Amino acid sequence: MVRTVRSTTWALALVLTALLLAVLSAAPARADDEQAGRISRLDVTAELTPEGGSADVVVELDLDLGEEEAHGPFLVLAELQEIVGDPDHYRRLTVGDVTATSTTGAPDALRVEREDGAVQLYVGDEDVEITGLHTYRITYTVDGLINPDVDGTDELFWNVVAPGGFELVLSDVSVTVAGPPGAIDAACYVGATGSTHECDSSVASEAAAHRFSQDRLDPGEGLTVVLGWPAGTFTGAERELVARRTFANTVQLTPLTGALAGGATLLGAGAAVAVASRRGRDEAYLGLTPGLVPAGGAAGQVGRRSRRDPVAVRFTPPDGVRPGEVGTLADEVADPHDVAATIVDLAVRGYLRIEEVVSGGDDERVDDVGGDERGDGAGGDEQGDGGGGDEQGDGDKDWRLVRLREDLGQLEEYERGLLERIFADGPSVLMTDLADTYALTMSTAQRDLYRTVTDRRWFRGDPQRVRRRWLGRGAGLLALGAVATIVLLVLHAPVILGVPPIVVGVVVMVASSAAPARTAAGTAVLAQALGFRQYLATAEAEQIRFEEGEDLFSRYLPYAMVFGLADRWAGVFAELARHGRDVPEPDWYVGTVTAAALWSRPETFGETVGAFADTATTAVTSASGGAGGASGFSGSVGGGVGGMGGGSW
Incomplete structure (x- = not known):
């Protein structure tokens, strides 16, 4: 009794809710129908041919635009359809012999377009817009609708109206299928995708025709019909399948192809790492303290360098080794910072002077000798309110390099070349004026640095050339992998087999950084340089x-x-300086910090020199400019093949 009362209560609640929703939505729904236009009648007739199962389709429709302007109707007919359970193929339908007429005199020019597996039919004149009610008749043929011998049945499982296909409300929808006599079953479904709701009516006539009807289809709703005949009724009917490209069937990853690709990748990458590790391993003098070399120029016993060897603190740089050479030896790269340090080193040694200037204004040098104008404060630079700033008026900070010596015989080749290229146009030059040529100046200095450390026999080969050879081999493997992938793609072969050379190529390119190797002599100098670095890093x-x-x-x-x-x-x-030691003021750099203020605010000088080094490093940048054939009698809306959609345009 309690269950009966509860069931009755729920039923009354549902009825009241439905009535309330109907009252609230009825008027807006009618308004939307009138505003958006609708198809007030849709009649589809298909006549099936026993030989091959092709269908002659006639679509008659009444397009009611009301006051809305449009060119006419458009229909979309499916030709390629995905197959449930078969991701490697599409089901192909072939649409042809399309015609269009209007029995009410509306423009009926026909434009047919094929795109993305669908045929698009546009009826009307693109230069003429119409309103009101118009009738159209569209005919076409379609092959491939029949699913032959599905569990002993030749079956038509047809999405007459595809779910989501029409933008307009469809009213008075009817479908007539005329085929061979002897149909053994028929069904019709209506609604959203997957719906098993039956159509309003389904009638079989004596003329071997079945008629299905539905009073209304809302926008997005579909209608699917199913008819079956004994197997063999449609002779020569076949489902046409075409290959479908997916990630899975393109890669074709199987246990066999995966093992082949994985094994080749591991072997190739492992070999690349092993070769790079072996060839890039530094040499060292065995039996000697790191940093020492055999006495008297003897060859000494050479073996593989152990990275665990301790490094002793050294209070001076390696004898006769300049800063740029130390930087190149330490990280095997002659980078722009090494060139910038070389410029500062040449200034310290008296070959040039670095002057800080204000560019964009009067381009005047800002001296740091006591007699220049610096405002009211003694020794202070002109800073506006308060001290501690480094503003120099309008303009950007720049530096002038001034050549001081012409005798370059004591310099290394890379040092001479650097000075000659910097001062190619005269004894004084602004860093900003070097922008157009600095890229070449920098790259040439780096090349000369590599040549110097190689000529000193600190490396078994020019580090830059060694890396380039490895990068070239890696790029070659990448290109080989790309070509192999394209060929495999064209041949529909497993594309995964093109992956190993690509991966190995990347590994070879990454391993290029470890390929250069130091000689025993280079390792000894490196130990001295690292010992000096430890001093600079820890000295108090x-x-x-x-x-x-x-x-x-x-x-x-x-x-x-x-x-x-x-x-x-x-x-x-x-x-x-704070402890009273007499610390000399650098005479190779003329900036905005006075002798008195230099060591009281060393961060200012450090930042200024750092800014110059950054400019000397980065100037190079500014210089470089149902489809599967399953039975439809346990199916639903959208489960069949084909499908028509459309609206007005």
Whole structure:
């Protein structure tokens, strides 16, 4: 009894809810129908031919636009359809012999377009818009609708109106299928995709025709019909399948292809890493403390370098080794920072002077000698309100390089070449004026640095050339893999077999950075350089010893630059100045910081020199410009083949 009462209560609630929704939505629905236009009658007739199962289709429709303007109707007919359970193929339908007429005199020009597996039919004149009610008759043929011998039945499983196909409301919908006599079953479904709701009526006539009807289809709803005949009724009817490209069937990953591709990739990548590790392993003198070389020029016993060998602190740079060479030896790369440190080193050694200037204004040099104009404060630069700033008026910071010496005989080739290219147009040049030529200047200096460290026999081969050879081999493997992938794609072969050379090519290119190898002599100098780096990184102010007037700060600053320790090195000498030590002012750099203020605000000088180094490094940048054939009698809307959609255009 309780269950009966509850069921009755729920039924009443549902009825009341339905009535309320009908009252609230009835008027807007009618308004939408009138505003959007609708097809007030749709009659589809298909006559099936026993030989081959082709269908002659006639579509008659009444397009009621009301006050809305449009050119006419358009229909979309499916030709390629996905197959449930078969991702490797499409079901093909062939639409042809399309005609269109209007019995009410509306423009009936026909435009047929094929795109993305569908035939698009546009009826009307694109230069003429119409309103009101118009009748159209569209005919076409379609092959491939019949599913032969499905569980002993030749079957028509046809999406007459595809779910989601029409943008307009369809009223008075009827479908007539005329085929061979002897149909053994028929069904009709209506609604959204997957719906099993039956059509309003289904009638079989004595003339071997079945008629299905539906009073109304809302926008997006579909209508699917199913008819069956004994197997063999349609002779020669076949489902036409065409290949469908998907990621899975393109790659064709199977246990066999996966094992082949994976094995080849692992072997190739492993071989590349092993070769790079073996050839890129540094040599070292065996039995000697790191940093020492055999006495008297003896060859000594050479073996593989152990990265676990301890490095002893060294208080001076390696003898006769300039900062750019140290930087190249340390990381096997002659990078722009090494060239910038070389410029500063040449300035420290008296070959040029670096002057800070204000560009964009009067382009005047800003001296740091005591007699220049700096505002009211003694020794202070002109900074507006308050001290500590470094504003120099309008304009951007720039640097002028001034050549001081002409005798270059004591310099290395890369140093001479760098000076000659910087001062090619005269004894003084602004960094901004070098922008157009600095890319070539930088690349040439880097090339010469590589040549120098190679000529000194610190590397078994030019590091840059060694890396380029490996990069070239990696790029070749990448190209080979790309070509193989394209060929496999064209041949419909497993594309995954083109992956190994691509992956191995990438590994070879990555391994190129480890390919250069130092000789035993180069490893000995590297140990000395790393020992000196340890000193620069750990030295405290009270440990610094230098003679009066000796500018130890400037001498070691370029080395600190290549190791990224310039700020720390400046801070150490600032601490010395605070303890009353007489720390010389660098004479190779003319900037905005006075002698009195230099070591009280070393961060300003460090930032300024750092800014110059960054400019010297990055100037190169500014210079470089149902379809599967399953039975439809347990099916639903959208489960068949084909499908028509459309609206007005």
